[in-house]
Amino acid sequence: MASFNKVILMGNLTRDPELRVTQQGVSICKFAVAVSRQTKLADGTMKEETAFVDIDAFGKQAEVIGKYFIKGRPILLEGRLRLDQWESQSGEKRSKLGVVLENFQFVGSRADAEEGGVVPSQNVAESHQEPVERLVEDLSQNKGVKSKPVYDVQLDEDIPF
Numbered sequence: 001m002a003s004f005n006k007v008i009l010m011g012n013l014t015r016d017p018e019l020r021v022t023q024q025g026v027s028i029c030k031f032a033v034a035v036s037r038q039t040k041l042a043d044g045t046m047k048e049e050t051a052f053v054d055i056d057a058f059g060k061q062a063e064v065i066g067k068y069f070i071k072g073r074p075i076l077l078e079g080r081l082r083l084d085q086w087e088s089q090s091g092e093k094r095s096k097l098g099v100v101l102e103n104f105q106f107v108g109s110r111a112d113a114e115e116g117g118v119v120p121s122q123n124v125a126e127s128h129q130e131p132v133e134r135l136v137e138d139l140s141q142n143k144g145v146k147s148k149p150v151y152d153v154q155l156d157e158d159i160p161f
Helices: 059-068 110-115 122-128 132-140
Strands: 007-013 018-021 027-040 046-058 074-087 093-106
Touching (some): 027 059, 046 074
Parallel strands (some): 046 093
Antiparallel strands (some): 007 027, 007 074, 074 093
8 A cells, every 4th residue: 555654844943953963973953843723613713723743854954954943933844754652661652753854944034034143154045045835836746846727627518517
């Protein structure tokens, strides 16, 4: 059976990223993102639902996130779900669902970054400053393969609706 494991999230960092380097020289960055969704209740009031997602980044991406991101900064990311399972000291089985980062995008303007005291260098900004709409389109499709908009689809006249 085929399977597919892809996550696309846009939210704000809930804490400063924690960057570490293993003995083998691999950079690992751990951070969390808050992702909110608003829903309308039956009485017409709006309710905000927030999910907090733990993210693990590796290699060069981990280094860039550790250097240029701070708590509160928005990020658009693509990754895959990973289930970590372990046994606690008391013998209880534990598990946690998280995301392993595959790609990310700076979100917001350079002025927003400067207000937060973080200014990415020119080469990092150039390599990651595509418009958000383009990145979401690329991620949701096959990396730049453009599909026709729904309104271009021609329906057969014999369809009874």
